[in-house]
Amino acid sequence: MNSWPAPSVTAPVVATVELPGSKSITNRALILAALADGPVQVAGTLRSRDTDLMLDGLAALGVGVAADPGDPTLVTITPAPLHGGRIDCGLAGTVMRFLPAVAALADGRVDFDGDEQARSRPLGTVLGALRELGAAVDGDALPFTVHGTGALRGGPVTIDASASSQFVSGLLLSAARFTDGVTITHQGPPVPSMPHIDMTVDMLGAAGVPVTVSAGPDGVASRWQVAPGPIRAVDTTVEPDLSNAAAFLAAAAATGGTVSVPRWPEHTTQPGAQIVDVLTRMGCTATRSADGLLTVQGPQRPAAVDLDLRAIGELTPTIAALCVVADGTSTLRGIAHLRGHETDRLAALTTEIGRIGGLCVETADGLQITGVPAGDLRPALWHSYADHRMATAGALLGLLVPGTSVQDIATTGKTLPDFPGMWAAMIGEHDR
Template sequence: MTFWPAPSVEAPVHATVTLPGSKSITNRALILAALADRPSTLTGALRSRDTDLMINALRAMGTGIEGDGDTLTVTPPAEFTSAMVDCGLAGTVMRFLPSVAALAHGDVAFDGDEQARVRPLGTILDALRSLGLDIDGNTLPFVVHGTGSLRGGPVTIDASGSSQFVSGLLLSAARFEQGVTVNHDGARLPSMPHIEMTVQMLRQADVRVEAPTDPRKAQTWTVSPGPIRAVDWEVEPDLSNATPFLAAAAITGGEVSIPHWPRITTQPGDVIREILVRMGAEARFFENTLTVRGPGRLAGIDIDLHDVGELTPTVAALAALADSPSRLRGIAHLRGHETDRLAALATELNRLGGKVTETDDGLQIVPAPLTGGQWHSYADHRMATAGAIIGLKVPGVRIEDIGTTAKTLPNFVVLWHGMLAGTDEGHAAGPGAGHPGGPGAGHPGGPGAGH
């Protein structure tokens, strides 16, 4: 098992970090391009394990995708074909592609990493069954028996476990004979910004979508049948992947800038600006660059993260390094992510001396002196980056399988050390701590890196 010695610093971090594209936008754009009426181009596409899994799956089903870098040309197939799909740990692959597979002429078999086989999929698979699709299995592995078309129509689901269940039905629905009307009947929906992202991108492709103006009251979405227009997509930087770098400014009293930050976006990662300001930092725009300046005193926070649950590992790391208690609420659904993120965060922070308690829907975090030690990533990219944040202030933190960050940010280690270039890394732990090419540091194919 490979452990990466996380660098720690004694001085404020000052850096500009340029990030690759959004995974969420890239994978949605790839699907819409594969379903479109003619070829289209993605510019600024993320290349990571999750997006490469999506590319490989669509290629296997007959889609033409050319380009090895962040510019991709996508040619829709004359018809989707039988295929084997490797989902890895990518929720967007295992929950978005069964609807596409319904349009295939033949069987499409899905499987993934061992950890993926416990991720909940029954909601999306049962919904597709009710819309006329024949599927064997309720979790990975499963097989979709495509017939080239799907009836579609109305369906009621409980998507309180993941917003991806709604997006997975909406993205392909214009190609269903009757379109689809999705009614969510259950507890409060998590990660609403991701559904809003799906709706916005469908509308960009001239798909007619009726969406609730206030999802807290009405939770029904209707996609009308019709063509999906080809769009030349320009992918925004991944704002959720930006959060560890901005956190570095906040906890060290430094300053980190992220170029090309969109002024208006549906990405949940944009909420980190509000969170950091509430904890005492300063966030400002100049032209198209966001800059965060850390405070002298990082305050705790009481916050509902239900809509932006993916930010929880970063916020938990910040809270553990603050000088007053924090309460993170509304995130019970994180128990069904890549790992049980609530249990994982509590376990790893407490292992280093923290005082973290799980609640029914979140975490209570009381700051306590932390010490170095092993930080387990659970094959979860956001757990790994949370450990790197802690390591900046706590010498001697060693992170298991830093290569798992390749899921959405394959050059995380290079970017992290680049951010620290010129900063005092006097407490960087052990041999290789300052070398991006150290064992397991930046190699997506390294031991346990999600394969």
């Protein structure tokens, strides 16, 4: 893989960064539109590898997909009878976990495969659940095949979703089209990234599909019920991707600078919004204007933190990068499930932080990172492991460690079409 010389700075970063749409919202909106009772326009659609794979996957099943020639982020989805086809999942968890339930509603054989790294990602839970709900599925990991019959019985199913909240969302998004709907009961350790399930429930409600949510003895949601019925065709505007905002806002924290993001929603179901609270705990100040401009001002040096990141595990690489240069020892907990993401993120972070001279120890459910002054770190080739969040974490540390390179920066195209260009523009190095 080619290496990318990560830009470094000698002064605080001061910038305003315009972000494209949310991947999580985009791919949920596309699924709901494909199963709706009429055509749907999705405005602000993120156009990245993950979302283009979703669009291609829906088109392979017979769904009408048309992007506006003058604005590729304005996409019209026209539902149609679903048929068999081949689906490339790449490394997109939302594709490999959301589309199998849609494929079960198709009339024909649907073959799924993806990148080599994707073949180790856990899928048995959602595929096993589909079998219990009446689908014929060959395989428990990529590559696998769903033999669609044009309908799916549905009904009650009990799963262990402790490895990924996407197992629940992947069933909920199509459930209204199942003959008997669905009742999903989670049994097992706590579900990670619960805000993503909340996002799914909220978006289903906006499409006229109520979800009855019940809590277990601990007061945490553990059962979701959807009755059969139509999914209303509702035009959607996608919010900016707040998870992708994390690395840019963290640049303010790392350099003592100021970074602003326009159109920051006042209310959102995106868990990425919690990066603001994390940065505040690390010593930043954050303000949001009446017109939605979020501004983060960094401290002289980030403060160490003790955080349970179970609900916002996707932010871990960015937060870990800041902890490398924080004042004190940080503990990041509740993220054992990150071992099953695009790569084993806990092992990858421990290795790469050590490679540049940082101090990181892997624990049973997270990381312990002892901060060092940025000047004590050494330049090295930061490996991305084909993981977009790892790549952006390397870019963040590169701001402080001249000579740092990031392997395979192109992997950031999974959720950001031009991360290197945006990063260079942020620090004013357009011609790097």
